[in-house]
Amino acid sequence: MTYSQQKKLAIALCLIGLLFCQHLAAREVIDFNRDWSFSCIDLYGDEYNEEVNLPHSWNGAESWDADRGKVRSIVYRRGLGTYRKWHTIPEGYRGKRLFLRFEAANFVADLNVNGKHVGQHRGxxxxxxxxxxxxxxxxxxxxxEVQVDNSANPDIMPLQGDYNLYGGLVRPVQLLxxxxxxxxxxxxxxxxxxxxQKLVEDSKAEVELITKLDNGSATNRELTISAAVIDRFDRVVATGSKSTKLAAGLTGSVELPITIANPVLWQGRENPYLYLVVISLFEGSQxxxxITQPLGLRSIAVDPDKGLLLNGMPxxxxxxxxxxxxxxxxxxxxRQQRERDFQLIHEIGANAVRLAHYPHGNHSLELSDKLGIVAWSEIPFVGFPIGPVGGYSDSEEFRQVGRQQLIEMIRQRYNHPSVLFWGLYNELPNSHRAKYSDSRNDFVRELQRLAKQEDPDRYTVSAAFVESVKEPLNQITDLQFxxxxxxxxxxxxxxLGPxxxxxxxxxxxxxxxxxxxxAGASVNQHREGLDKPYAVGGAHHEENWQAYLHEHNWRDISVRDYLVGSFVWSMFDFTSTGRQEGDSAGLNNKGLVSYDRKVxxxxxxxxKANWSDELFVYITDRRNLNRSNKKIEVKVYSNLPEVELMVNGISLGSHHGEQGVFIWEKVELQSENNAVKAIARGPHHQREDGVIWNYDRKAVYTNMLGPIIAERYTVFWMGAFILWLLYLLAHKTKLHTLGHIAARTSLWGLGACYVLYLVLTVVLKYYGLLGLIN
Incomplete structure (x- = not known):
């Protein structure tokens, strides 16, 4: 057996987990996450110290009240935090090279070792x-020592956003x-x-491995790069090697072609097949x-009429x-929290994720690869529709950090097969409204060129707020969402459809x-019948409107094959300072799942009824326990073809649904507890779900009057404020008699009309007539 064959055999044995020559040197990856000392000045100006493990954000505890299950405050700390760790470096490492790898620090990090400054990372x-x-x-x-600063910085994306810019060493750290x-x-x-991936066909796949080498020694070296591709059953299906020379103190790259015969393709959720590629660097026999990297073989194309083609299949x-x-x-x-999130994403049946509004942690990409979920990864170039700047700073420092962030995102995620799209911006405002719009648009074009230079095989995409197709921003990326x-x-x-x-x-x-x-939704707020809540600042965001909106939006989306895809905003509720909506302050409640992942x-x-194959039946409005209407609508979701509804043991018949929705109208409730059960049936399966609802006519006061007053209180107080100004104006102009009469008449008139408005609204809602006049 030749030396080359022996080396290939040794590699193969190591890769299938049976053998590897442990006496041969290779890199060590040491967990560097435990036993850090953290200090900062807290929100109240006091010095704060604690022992922490990574990942860590100093905003974690201050933003959440675990006892109440609520966001603690809409204010969160932005500033400097210091992490310190003491660690012994073994004498045996002398002659080696040591690196600290931080998976992320928000947003500026300065590393000091033994009091000496090593470097700074921005972004x-x-x-x-x-x-x-x-x-x-x-x-x-x-x-x-790592000093981390999440203060607002005009040179670093994101400048703004409808989410909180939390600080800390927010992802793991390793010593290499x-x-x-x-x-x-x-x-x-x-x-x-x-x-x-140069070529992907059913008969073969051609992959070029580009390996970047660094010779930190003082002598020229003759090196060999070897690679082996391992399938799901630990079988070596392809190998290759290539020799190169690398001069002292220099870096270089080696391009090694590999061909895989009859490959199994990565076909999304249908078959998320992954190979393992092991790349080894040898000098002679040493x-x-x-390192190892995932390989999911797939081809992608996008058609304006057919949408996305994965391996030639729509x-x-x-x-x-x-x-x-x-x-x-x-x-x-x-890691457990990321896995829980993706478990829920997999359960709902989604086949794609938009990892908003910044590059997410590597473990999220590993889960996307494994589960077959297509990923959209984006840089934090986040605008806001209102305001002149809109997320862009016209400085070379801002642009340089932005270029760096794009290159980092692409290179760090390049080998993940699930990533098909690179996102370049989100909701940048109209060019005619934005400050520095020409400079900003030129920068987006530069990012487009840079992304294609780094990765010519994937598609760029942007998430636009501006509706006009003539907007210059909407002409730059490969795809426009x-x-x-x-x-x-x-x-x-x-x-939406039109x-x-x-x-x-x-x-x-x-x-x-x-x-x-x-749309927003609070799991604690409910209303009988449908009435669109106030979206911005509305005191009530009823859950049933969110579901109703999604039913109609999805109906329009699902029948349009030309759409590449769609992304629900969002999977989970999340924190956002400045929002005060529904029953929570500081929370964006558009999630399909509550912030704590419990509901x-x-x-x-x-x-789930439209996307998932996991059979189920679910009665909606289940948390609206006290009903004020004797006759109600009962709606059920299921992905089985037929559902029977039973109320208090009496069958109300079976229905066939449309897009997973089954509705029974004018279902009559009896006083007090009502047992409602849905039985879904298929050829070989049956699923059941049940709820208990209480009928109480008095519930009209809490179910209807409360939300109405809460949502209309602004109208009342605005009117009172205007009357107060009129009263002051009348006194100032000494029109006492006329002023008093006008003010009193207006006050009593407005008050009477407002009370009448509330009464009529309640009555019309109670009798189900409001929809006829709205």
């Missing part, structure tokens, strides 16, 4: 690496130990190996470095968007989609 949500070899003392305890020559960890936080993207945000930890999610809130912020629940058709007609050659749509809202089950 959150992406990994970065510092070499610390020359700063540590071998065989002794070393102090590692390598030989003097390595597969570089210093390539914008990327793995140093990039798997470029192993210097080794795949309509039925997606959800989500933030990294959990109660008690803020943006510093644990829009954030559309028909039936919530504007329009009706039936206006808008999509008009847009497609104006842009027949442009692939389009919906990047956000949805799946009605709309969650509507999408």
């Amino acid at each position: 959150g949500y992406s990994a970065f690496v510092f070499e610390v070899t020359d700063y540590v003392v071998f065989g002794a305890e070393n102090q590692f 130990v390598t030989e003097q020559i390595n597969i570089t960890p210093l390539d914008f936080g990327g793995p140093g190996v990039y798997l470029q 192993l210097l470095d080794r 795949l309509k993207l039925n997606g959800v968007a989500l933030h990294e945000d959990w109660p008690g930890v803020a943006v510093a999610l644990t 829009w954030n559309r809130y028909h039936g919530w912020y504007y329009g009706s629940v039936n206006s 808008w999509l058709d008009r847009t497609h007609k104006k842009l027949p050659e442009r692939p389009i989609g919906i990047s956000e749509y949805g 799946k809202k009605d709309a969650f089950y509507f999408y």
